[in-house]
Amino acid sequence: MEKERETLQAWKERVGQELDRVVAFWMEHSHDQEHGGFFTCLDREGRVYDDLKYVWLQGRQVWMYCRLYRTFQRFHHSQLLNAAKAGGEFLLRYARLAPPGKKCAFVLTRDGRPVKVQRTIFSECFYTMAMNELWRATGEVRYQTEAVEMMDQIVHWVREDASGLGRPQLQGAPTAEPMAVPMMLLNLVEQLGEADEELAGKYTELGDWCARRILQHVQRDGQAVLENVSEDGKELSGCLGRQQNPGHALEAGWFLLRHCIRKGDPELRAHVLDKFLLLPFRSGWDPDHGGLFYFQDADDFCPTQLEWAMKLWWPHSEAMIAFLMGYSESGDPVLLRLFYQVAEYTFRQFRDPEYGEWFGYLSREGKVALSIKGGPFKGCFHVPRCLAMCEEMLGAL
Amino acid sequence: MEKERETLQAWKERVGQELDRVVAFWMEHSHDQEHGGFFTCLDREGRVYDDLKYVWLQGRQVWMYCRLYRTFQRFHHSQLLNAAKAGGEFLLRYARLAPPGKKCAFVLTRDGRPVKVQRTIFSECFYTMAMNELWRATGEVRYQTEAVEMMDQIVHWVREDASGLGRPQLQGAPTAEPMAVPMMLLNLVEQLGEADEELAGKYTELGDWCARRILQHVQRDGQAVLENVSEDGKELSGCLGRQQNPGHALEAGWFLLRHCIRKGDPELRAHVLDKFLLLPFRSGWDPDHGGLFYFQDADDFCPTQLEWAMKLWWPHSEAMIAFLMGYSESGDPVLLRLFYQVAEYTFRQFRDPEYGEWFGYLSREGKVALSIKGGPFKGCFHVPRCLAMCEEMLGAL
Numbered sequence: 001m002e003k004e005r006e007t008l009q010a011w012k013e014r015v016g017q018e019l020d021r022v023v024a025f026w027m028e029h030s031h032d033q034e035h036g037g038f039f040t041c042l043d044r045e046g047r048v049y050d051d052l053k054y055v056w057l058q059g060r061q062v063w064m065y066c067r068l069y070r071t072f073q074r075f076h077h078s079q080l081l082n083a084a085k086a087g088g089e090f091l092l093r094y095a096r097l098a099p100p101g102k103k104c105a106f107v108l109t110r111d112g113r114p115v116k117v118q119r120t121i122f123s124e125c126f127y128t129m130a131m132n133e134l135w136r137a138t139g140e141v142r143y144q145t146e147a148v149e150m151m152d153q154i155v156h157w158v159r160e161d162a163s164g165l166g167r168p169q170l171q172g173a174p175t176a177e178p179m180a181v182p183m184m185l186l187n188l189v190e191q192l193g194e195a196d197e198e199l200a201g202k203y204t205e206l207g208d209w210c211a212r213r214i215l216q217h218v219q220r221d222g223q224a225v226l227e228n229v230s231e232d233g234k235e236l237s238g239c240l241g242r243q244q245n246p247g248h249a250l251e252a253g254w255f256l257l258r259h260c261i262r263k264g265d266p267e268l269r270a271h272v273l274d275k276f277l278l279l280p281f282r283s284g285w286d287p288d289h290g291g292l293f294y295f296q297d298a299d300d301f302c303p304t305q306l307e308w309a310m311k312l313w314w315p316h317s318e319a320m321i322a323f324l325m326g327y328s329e330s331g332d333p334v335l336l337r338l339f340y341q342v343a344e345y346t347f348r349q350f351r352d353p354e355y356g357e358w359f360g361y362l363s364r365e366g367k368v369a370l371s372i373k374g375g376p377f378k379g380c381f382h383v384p385r386c387l388a389m390c391e392e393m394l395g396a397l
Numbered sequence: 398m399e400k401e402r403e404t405l406q407a408w409k410e411r412v413g414q415e416l417d418r419v420v421a422f423w424m425e426h427s428h429d430q431e432h433g434g435f436f437t438c439l440d441r442e443g444r445v446y447d448d449l450k451y452v453w454l455q456g457r458q459v460w461m462y463c464r465l466y467r468t469f470q471r472f473h474h475s476q477l478l479n480a481a482k483a484g485g486e487f488l489l490r491y492a493r494l495a496p497p498g499k500k501c502a503f504v505l506t507r508d509g510r511p512v513k514v515q516r517t518i519f520s521e522c523f524y525t526m527a528m529n530e531l532w533r534a535t536g537e538v539r540y541q542t543e544a545v546e547m548m549d550q551i552v553h554w555v556r557e558d559a560s561g562l563g564r565p566q567l568q569g570a571p572t573a574e575p576m577a578v579p580m581m582l583l584n585l586v587e588q589l590g591e592a593d594e595e596l597a598g599k600y601t602e603l604g605d606w607c608a609r610r611i612l613q614h615v616q617r618d619g620q621a622v623l624e625n626v627s628e629d630g631k632e633l634s635g636c637l638g639r640q641q642n643p644g645h646a647l648e649a650g651w652f653l654l655r656h657c658i659r660k661g662d663p664e665l666r667a668h669v670l671d672k673f674l675l676l677p678f679r680s681g682w683d684p685d686h687g688g689l690f691y692f693q694d695a696d697d698f699c700p701t702q703l704e705w706a707m708k709l710w711w712p713h714s715e716a717m718i719a720f721l722m723g724y725s726e727s728g729d730p731v732l733l734r735l736f737y738q739v740a741e742y743t744f745r746q747f748r749d750p751e752y753g754e755w756f757g758y759l760s761r762e763g764k765v766a767l768s769i770k771g772g773p774f775k776g777c778f779h780v781p782r783c784l785a786m787c788e789e790m791l792g793a794l
Binding site: 041051109114238303304306307310363369 | 448510
């Protein structure tokens, strides 16, 4: 017991120190002093190898900085807040394609001109997260107005009418629901409802709907979490239907655990621990080399994604959060052991002791496959979010 | 000299036998007897793991079957021609989204309903190749009419007005030319002009334009072939501008060599051998593990494509064609040695002696990363085209 306590304490310190190093990396290398916003295409040493600004990553970094500023004494300094505000202003000014329309670009030039658009809701979701945290960190109401209006638009696209996203209607296209959609919305419900009774109330029904929709992705008599199902919760045919992403299931797991905490629902919690934590780990952990596979096929065909067997940073960050949260909520020592197993693999394989931050992409065998620290899909988000949440959870144990 | 002749003869036999095995694989596993067209999502053993029909791959298989039927005595049998015709009829009936409009789907359901569209010209290009070869194999004029009308539409999209492709106009999007566009068009110019004086004449200017545009991708004082340049032939900024794809440069190389043969231009041929064959091989061949990298960055940053260091089947098939054609045309023994080097690596690493056809995707170290024989981007095309062309070229030496 004493030994356990020491191990937990040692992990808390390790995680906290790593958080400092990771935040320092982004503070040093990613700020665009001229235009505001963040460079995220950073090589191993932190050099900018491309100056495009990916809206997901802009929004996420604003969110992360504000969150750290707001909830950690040692990050409560103006340098972090000012960078977050400059990022927020950049988004306010440039993210939307045709204001007052709400559709946001996927990627912008350094000075804010749109380069590409995705016909999905995710740029807008990270925009919303950024604006809501900016309001919390600064108290400026215009940020919150922006967040709530964008949230209304997103909910409209998802539940009422998706035509504003611009997707073509094709006769053979299945009406598939990617698990990311209700996951992202559930995450926003928690974000906007935090210590805000009015909004928490407004989004209660939405949160329940999201949870139900995520739970529909448990298929095959509870033996698989599938990434894509039909809108009425049936398995889809072909590769699309059989696709599994263990890290994504684990991330959904902790979103659902938070939902259970808000609801006070221990029965649902047990189901979530079983189906979204233990099941994806059992199927997704590589018995030969360690680490979580990126994609799997529920019938054990070889996935068609070239990176299916690669080990990516974010499934491991999300798994660390999921198992530690699962343990915090249930006290089940199996979950704590899984946290240790994932955290040890992750710290050993992904950390860069030399230049800071984590590598993002390893081969199946665990060798660094891409030496970049940031790129079109990796920014200041999954790693510091994991470290900050784990530090908090370990501190509360 | 005698030894050289023996080696060449041995390769001719090896390549010919391999072609038989590869064609047998597709004949046995890929034909959809019910709806026409081809299953291309085939696992290692040839089992269908998804029944979607990718239009690129439907068109390519029709083309390949007709070409083999027309130019190889041993493939001149009705089983191949009938499968090609059934594939052609499937395309005629279902590929276009809204006939008489020419835009084609990217992928169809097994029974021909559109699932996805790409806002590019490539589905239409492979449709054109298929129809032109079907006409050559069957003599039925309606196929040729279809090919020529589609070609006119493609040329209009590329050179006059791209708005029919449906790409959004975004202020920050660079007017980049991917090398694939003039490459594909040059390939079609050769296809349609073969033994057809009228069409060869009609497309002479277009062929010259394509060659000029491809040559604009040689940048940095002749030290790099870049995948994307501006329309006026300048390097673009960022990752997009620095992107290199050695296998693609080598494929462009043999398209250009064929152009030089038609033109009778030995000066251009020397330039092409230097810039599109020797240069990409020098930069793109992995000195540690052998094989061609998939993507590289001209400034040696790490590419952001997760598969950048993987070894894919098609760059190696295209390299075999390019070096053997280069040798056939120039007699330069350096090019023959490179053919042997690539062919030995390729036969050793990609062939599946057990179930036939080639693996498509190896790790950097050369291990099979995906065991599939076909998928959304791999069908009956690069491998048999390579083997058929090499058999012909080796026979003519």
